[in-house]
Amino acid sequence: MHKKKRGKRIRLFLALAVSWILSVFAVPAQEIYQFDIEGDIGPNAWRTVKNAFSNAEGMRADLVLIEMNTFGGMVNFADSIRSRILDSPLKTVVFINHNAASAGALIALACDRIYMSKGSSIGAASVVDQSGQVLPEKHQSYMRGLMRATAEAKGRDPKVAEAFVDPDVDLPAIKPAGKILTLTSSEAVNIGLAEAESASTADLLKAEGISNPTITTHRITAIDRIISFLINPAVSGILILLIIGGIYFEMQTPGIGFALVVAIVAATLFFAPLYIQGLADNWEIALFVAGIVLIVLELFVIPGFGVAGILGIICLVCGLAFSMVANDYFNFSISEPGMLFNSFLLVIASMVTATVVIVIFGKSLLKTRAFKRLVLQDEQRSEEGYTSSRPNSELLNREGVAKTVLRPSGKVEIDGKWFDAIALDGFVDIGEAIYVEKHENYNLFVRKKRTP
Structure with missing residues (x-):
């Protein structure tokens, strides 16, 4: 009996010890906040990024995961997105699922780590107009500076980033002379720009050593859709x-x-x-x-x-x-x-x-x-029985002067008194002489006095 009781106590002790060890050394579930950047980089993408990072920082996420597929867009909004990512204290990983061209390449470079699906590409970031024509040097110079600064901020080769914009950057082992740099997924991995090729975001998280993630997906609200429609x-x-x-x-x-x-x-x-x-x-x-x-x-x-x-x-x-x-x-x-x-x-x-x-x-x-x-269209006509005041016959044919511009309504002065008046001629300037033709509805209807 004593041996059986002792065995039970030992097993219970071992179970409790194992449970305590697991609770101490187990990897806690990591909070992942995920959202997409798709289509043109513009005001809608900027709004999505602002709201997503605000939510992620509010919930103290361990990692922000961006799935990207874009051919680029407006440089000013791409710069705003880039700055928001760089300013965030959260670790940011981007998964390029097919394309990160032009402004998309700039945003990807701002992230801490880059993963790409097989067959994806990144680069071709020259500034062009809406017809696809390359713009003058001042635009390219600004974009080159953004690319270099972003790459340096994340410890990447600024020369590679600059080659996305400038065909004159010499990278003989990577691109021919005089060509804008665009990298495939395997090329980006080989030169160390991207971490690895991944088939999905799930594979990406495993490569990052995250085995027990809690993923929160950013939701586009009805207000976001309404704003997108209205602009x-x-x-x-x-x-x-x-x-x-x-x-x-x-x-x-x-x-x-x-x-x-x-x-x-x-x-x-x-x-x-x-x-x-x-x-x-x-x-x-x-x-x-x-x-x-x-x-x-x-x-x-x-x-x-x-x-x-x-x-x-x-x-x-x-x-x-x-x-x-x-x-x-x-x-x-x-x-x-x-x-x-x-x-x-x-x-x-x-x-x-x-x-x-x-x-x-x-x-x-x-x-x-x-x-x-x-709208109010009906008029209360005197011939239909409507009246608001009785005509003042004493003012009929009296002469006066316009105290304001009548176009057609304004103020006139007759015998030192001011009256509301309407010019039947359509317009009477200040100081012009007038005479009263009729009086109705508290208004005098006047005409310019004709000089002989």
Whole structure:
């Protein structure tokens, strides 16, 4: 009996000892935060990277894993992504699944470790315009500097990184003279740029010695999808058309109606996602608002159509165009080449389209039953029994002077008293003599006094 009890105690002790040893020396589960960079490098990719790294740092992940497949995109957004990766305290590993060209190569170099699937490639980072033409030397020089600095920050050969941009970099064992460097997966591994070839992210984690990972995958939210949809150039063009059309139709109808609501909503949907993405700035929105104010003043306050109206149109167009392009005030060198021209082209084309639609359909649209339901169209006419004041017969045919510009409404002075007045001639300048033709609804209807 005593031997049996002693054996049980020994087995229990051994089990407890083994359990304690395992708990002390066992490798804890590592937290992995994973997200993808696919398609063009632009505002959507930048938003994804910002949100992903914020989440990963918030949960104190052990490693950030990026799966990449891109042919490149906008240099300014690639630089922002590169800087965010370099500034993060978290270890970052990129898995190039097919392509890391141009801006993608820059982002990959910013990561701590690079893995590539078989058949993948990295490189070809010369700066080109939207037609694929290589841009002048100042653009290439900037990109070469980014490549060298990024490679040096991660202990990689800066000359190889520079060769992705500059065909004149001499690397006889790797590339022919005069050619931009692009490396296959095996070539990248052979020169030490990449760690290894991997079939999947699971193989990558095993190569990193991570056997018990807890993987959190970044989710694209509904807000992200809405923003991505709204900053599409085609959608931006439609919103600009609605802004211009809404302002026009509001000016054609009395009071504040549906057309103004459409213009305000369209302007909000145009500027808000661009502001969130870091493209539109406060001064660009203020420039747009100033343009609207100047145009309204020109139409209703200032006689004729001159400096204020022209400045208003310029401010409106520039406010819309500048907000779609990355810039440092009027420095647009950080934006993708050709983007400023394209944004102006989009704004002008949308405004021309809006003008054509207004000319062709404007008057007929104002008379439709559906439009009349949305705006106040009815007038309370005196012949239908409506009245707000009794006519003052004593003022009829009295003479006075315009105290403000009447275009057509304003103020006039008669016998030392000021009255609201409406010019039946359409326009009366300050100081011009007038006479009262009729009095209705608290307003005097006046005409210019004709000099003999």
